Amino acid sequence: MADKVLMKGNEAIAEAAIIAGCRHYFGYPITPQTEIAAYMAKRMPKIGGTFLQAESEIAAINMVYGVASTGLRVMTSSSSPGISLKSEGLSYLAGADLPSFIVNVQRGGPGLGGIQPSQSDYFQATKAGGHGDFRMIVLAPASVQEMAELTVHGFDLADKYRMTSMILADGTMGQMMEPVSLDFKIAEPVEKPWATTGTQMKREHNIVNSLFLSPDVLERTNFERFKKYDTVCENEVMYEEYMMDDAEICIAAFGIAARVSKNAIVEARKRGIKVGMIRPITLWPFPEKQFAAAAEKVRAFISVELSMGQMIEDIRLAVNGKAPVTLCNRVGGMIPSPDEVLDAIIKVSEGGNN
Amino acid sequence: MVIFDKPHALADVPLHYCPGCTHGIIHRLVAEVIDELGIEGKTVGIAPVGCSVMAYNYFNCDMIEAAHGRAPAVATGVKRALPENIVFTYQGDGDLASIGMAETVHSAARNENITVIFINNAIYGMTGGQMAPTSLPGQITQTSPYGRDVNHCGYPIKICEMLSTLDGPEYVARVAVNNVKNVRAAKKAIKKAFENQVNGLGFSLVEVISSCPTNWGLTPEKALEWVESKMIPYYPLGVYKDRHADSNE
Amino acid sequence: METTQYLIAGFGGQGILFAGKFLAYKGLTDEKNVSWLPSYGPEMRGGTASCSVIISDSPVGSPIVSKPDILIAMNLPSLDKYEDSVAPGGIIFLDSTLIERQVRRTDVTVYRVPATQMASDNKIPTLANMIIMGKVLAVTGQFDDEAGVTAGLKKVISAKRSDMLDVNLNAMKLGYNA
Numbered sequence: 075m076a077d078k079v080l081m082k083g084n085e086a087i088a089e090a091a092i093i094a095g096c097r098h099y100f101g102y103p104i105t106p107q108t109e110i111a112a113y114m115a116k117r118m119p120k121i122g123g124t125f126l127q128a129e130s131e132i133a134a135i136n137m138v139y140g141v142a143s144t145g146l147r148v149m150t151s152s153s154s155p156g157i158s159l160k161s162e163g164l165s166y167l168a169g170a171d172l173p174s175f176i177v178n179v180q181r182g183g184p185g186l187g188g189i190q191p192s193q194s195d196y197f198q199a200t201k202a203g204g205h206g207d208f209r210m211i212v213l214a215p216a217s218v219q220e221m222a223e224l225t226v227h228g229f230d231l232a233d234k235y236r237m238t239s240m241i242l243a244d245g246t247m248g249q250m251m252e253p254v255s256l257d258f259k260i261a262e263p264v265e266k267p268w269a270t271t272g273t274q275m276k277r278e279h280n281i282v283n284s285l286f287l288s289p290d291v292l293e294r295t296n297f298e299r300f301k302k303y304d305t306v307c308e309n310e311v312m313y314e315e316y317m318m319d320d321a322e323i324c325i326a327a328f329g330i331a332a333r334v335s336k337n338a339i340v341e342a343r344k345r346g347i348k349v350g351m352i353r354p355i356t357l358w359p360f361p362e363k364q365f366a367a368a369a370e371k372v373r374a375f376i377s378v379e380l381s382m383g384q385m386i387e388d389i390r391l392a393v394n395g396k397a398p399v400t401l402c403n404r405v406g407g408m409i410p411s412p413d414e415v416l417d418a419i420i421k422v423s424e425g426g427n428n
Numbered sequence: 429m430v431i432f433d434k435p436h437a438l439a440d441v442p443l444h445y446c447p448g449c450t451h452g453i454i455h456r457l458v459a460e461v462i463d464e465l466g467i468e469g470k471t472v473g474i475a476p477v478g479c480s481v482m483a484y485n486y487f488n489c490d491m492i493e494a495a496h497g498r499a500p501a502v503a504t505g506v507k508r509a510l511p512e513n514i515v516f517t518y519q520g521d522g523d524l525a526s527i528g529m530a531e532t533v534h535s536a537a538r539n540e541n542i543t544v545i546f547i548n549n550a551i552y553g554m555t556g557g558q559m560a561p562t563s564l565p566g567q568i569t570q571t572s573p574y575g576r577d578v579n580h581c582g583y584p585i586k587i588c589e590m591l592s593t594l595d596g597p598e599y600v601a602r603v604a605v606n607n608v609k610n611v612r613a614a615k616k617a618i619k620k621a622f623e624n625q626v627n628g629l630g631f632s633l634v635e636v637i638s639s640c641p642t643n644w645g646l647t648p649e650k651a652l653e654w655v656e657s658k659m660i661p662y663y664p665l666g667v668y669k670d671r672h673a674d675s676n677e
Numbered sequence: 678m679e680t681t682q683y684l685i686a687g688f689g690g691q692g693i694l695f696a697g698k699f700l701a702y703k704g705l706t707d708e709k710n711v712s713w714l715p716s717y718g719p720e721m722r723g724g725t726a727s728c729s730v731i732i733s734d735s736p737v738g739s740p741i742v743s744k745p746d747i748l749i750a751m752n753l754p755s756l757d758k759y760e761d762s763v764a765p766g767g768i769i770f771l772d773s774t775l776i777e778r779q780v781r782r783t784d785v786t787v788y789r790v791p792a793t794q795m796a797s798d799n800k801i802p803t804l805a806n807m808i809i810m811g812k813v814l815a816v817t818g819q820f821d822d823e824a825g826v827t828a829g830l831k832k833v834i835s836a837k838r839s840d841m842l843d844v845n846l847n848a849m850k851l852g853y854n855a
C-alpha cells in the first residue's frame with residue numbers, strides 16, 4: 075500500500091480528472107463539494123489549465139459546453155440544487171452530442187433542502203437530466219478509490235460515446251478520506267473531427283448544434299442517438315456482487331448505502347440469514363440483467379436508499395414481479411444505520427418463513 | 429473586374445431573414461471584417477437563440493449554437509480552451525439583455541477576450557413580436573398591446589451605458605445600420621472589436637441598433653425612419669468605453 | 678480480522694479533524710485499511726465537530742462510526758452526546774480540564790487526561806488534541822513504534838510546517854506519560 079495516499083473523495087475526483095487530462099474546470103460554490111473547486115483552483119494554474127469560478131451553475135455548464143465543442147476534456151461539479159440549474163445545459167450537451175463530465179455530490183432536497191448526504195437525485199440523474207429524450211452515463215462510486223477510478227472511466231466513456239457521464243456521489247463519499255492509488259491506465263485519445271477548432275481554411279466548417287427544425291431530421295437524430303445508447307447498455311454496465319452465491323435475500327444499494335449494507339450483511343450472516351447484495355456501479359445503464367437473474371434465485375429484494383424510493387422502481391422493473399421488493403430508507407440527510415438495515419433484513423427473512 | 433463580391437466568410441446560402449431586416453447587413457459587416465483580418469480559419473462563432481439562431485449556417489468559420497442567453501459563457505469556454513482562436517458571439521436583445529444578462533455582465537467584468545455583436549431591435553422577432561428588455565416606453569408589442577407601461581414592467585435596459593460602468597470591458601460602442609454613413613461607422617466599430625481580440629485587449633461589444641419591419645408593423649423604409657426618430661434618440665450612438673482610445677489613434 | 682472504530686469529538690478549533698487525520702495516516706503507514714469521515718457544514722464553525730476513523734485489517738464497510746470502540750471526548754457536550762453510543766467494553770478518553778463530571782457508563786474503561794491544562798502549562802495551547810492522542814496511542818499499544826508515529830505525523834503535517842513535527846511529537850509524549 076506504499077503507493078497509496080489518503081484523500082477526500084472530492085479531492086480524489088479532482089486529481090483523477092487532472093490525471094485523465096482534464097485541463098478545464100468551471101464551477102460555482104456549493105456544499106458539500108467545494109473541495110473539488112478548491113483543489114482545481116490550486117492545481118490548474120500550475121499545470122497550464124483553467125479554473126474559473128463562474129457567475130452561476132448555468133454559466134458553468136455552458137462554459138463546459140464551449141470547451142467540449144473544441145474537443146478538449148472539461149468538467150464541472152456541483153450538488154443537487156446546482157445540478158437542477160445545470161439541467162438546461164445537460165440537455166444541450168446531449169442534443170449536440172458533446173462529451174462532458176459532471177459530478178453531483180448529492181445533498182438532501184427538494185428545494186434548498188439540507189447539506190447532509192442524500193441519494194434523492196437518482197431520478198434526475200438516470201431519467202430526467204433535462205428536457206427531451208436523452209441519457210447520461212451515471213456512475214455511483216462507493217469508495218474514495220472508486221471516486222477516482224470512475225472519474226477517469228467517466229472521461230473515457232464520455233469521449234467514446236460523445237455523451238455526458240456523471241458521477242452521482244453523496245456528501246459522505248465527497249467528505250470521507252480513504253487510501254487511494256492514483257495509478258491509472260488512460261484510454262487512447264479519441265479523434266474528434268467534429269470539434270470546432272477553426273477550419274484553418276482546410277475543411278468545411280464544423281457546426282456544434284442541437285437545433286433540428288425538420289421533424290423527420292430530429293426524429294432520425296434521436297433514433298441514431300438511441301442506437302448509441304443501446305450499445306452503452308450492452309457494453310458498459312458495471313456492478314459488484316457481494317455474497318450472492320447462496321443468497322436468499324438480495325440487497326440493492328449504491329454509494330454510501332452499499333457501504334452501510336455490507337456491515338448489515340456481515341451481521342445477518344452471523345445470524346444465519348443468507349443475504350447478499352448487488353451494488354450497481356452504473357446506475358445508467360442499470361444492471362437490469364443481473365437483477366433479473368438474481369430474481370430467479372432469491373426470494374426477496376431490499377432496496378436500501380437515501381431517498382423516498384427511487385432506484386426501487388428500476389429494481390421492480392428488472393425483477394418483473396418474480397419476487398417482492400421492499401424499501402429500507404432514510405432521507406433528508408439521514409443515513410440508515412447498519413442496525414436499521416439489519417432489522418429490514420430480519421423482517422424480510424422472518425416474513426418469508428410465515 | 430469584380431467591384432462587389434460576397435465576403436468569403438459569409439456562406440453562399442439564402443438567408444431566412446424577413447425582407448428589410450438588417451441582420452443581413454450586419455452579417456455581411458462581420459464577414460467582411462473576418463476576411464479583412466484574415467482570421468476565418470481560426471474563428472469560432474457562437475449563434476444565439478432568436479432570429480439569428482441559424483447564423484451557424486451563414487458563416488463559413490466553425491460555429492456553435494448556444495442555449496438562449498448563454499453565448500458569452502460558451503464563448504468563454506471556447507476562448508479559454510483555444511486562446512489563439514478568435515471567438516465571437518452574435519446575439520439579439522432578448523438573448524443578451526434579458527435571459528443572458530448575467531452571462532453578458534460577467535463576461536464583460538472578466539474582460540473575457542471575445543467579441544460580442546449585439547443586435548438591438550427592441551423586440552423578440554423569432555417568437556412573433558413580444559416585448560424585449562430594450563422595447564421603448566410606450567412601444568406596442570404582442571405582450572405590451574397597450575404600449576410598454578414603464579410603471580408596470582419597467583424601463584428599457586441600456587446595455588452600453590451599463591457595461592461602461594464596469595472596470596472590466598475593453599471596448600463598448602453603439603452603432604446603427606439605418607443609412608450608409610451609419611453602416612460605415614458600424615463596420616469600423618465591428619472591425620475594432622475584432623482587432624481588439626486579435627491584439628489580446630479583451631472584451632469588446634458592439635451594439636447595433638437594428639430594425640424589425642415585420643414585428644414593428646412597418647415597411648422596411650418606415651422601419652429605418654423609426655430607427656432614426658425613436659430608437660437612436662433613446663439609444664444614442666457612440667463609443668461608451670475604449671480603454672485604449674488614445675493609443676489607437 | 679481486527680477493526681477499531683474511533684469517534685473523536687469536541688468543539689471547532691480543538692483540532693478534532695487533525696487528530697483524526699493523524700490516526701488515519703498512522704493506520705495507513707501501518708498498512709491497515711482506514712477511513713476518515715468528518716462532520717461537515719455550519720457546525721464546523723464553533724459548534725461541535727466530530728470525526729469517524731476506522732482502522733481495520735479488512736476492507737472498511739460503513740465509514741460512519743455509530744458504536745465507537747474508542748471515544749475521544751474533548752468537551753462536555755461531546756461526552757453527553759456520545760457516551761451512550763460507546764460499544765460495551767470500549768474506552769473513553771476525555772479531556773478532564775474541560776469535563777468535570779464522571780462517566781456514567783460502568784461497562785467501559787475511562788482515561789481522564791487534563792489535556793487542555795497540560796497544553797497550557799507547556800505553552801502549546803493548541804495541542805491538547807495531540808496530548809490526548811499520545812494517551813490513546815499509549816493505551817492501545819501503538820506508541821511502541823515511534824518511527825511509525827513520526828511517519829504518520831509527517832503525512833498529516835504539511836511540508837511547509839515541518840517545524841511543527843517535533844512540537845506535535847513532544848505533545849504526544851506528554852500524553853503518553855500522563
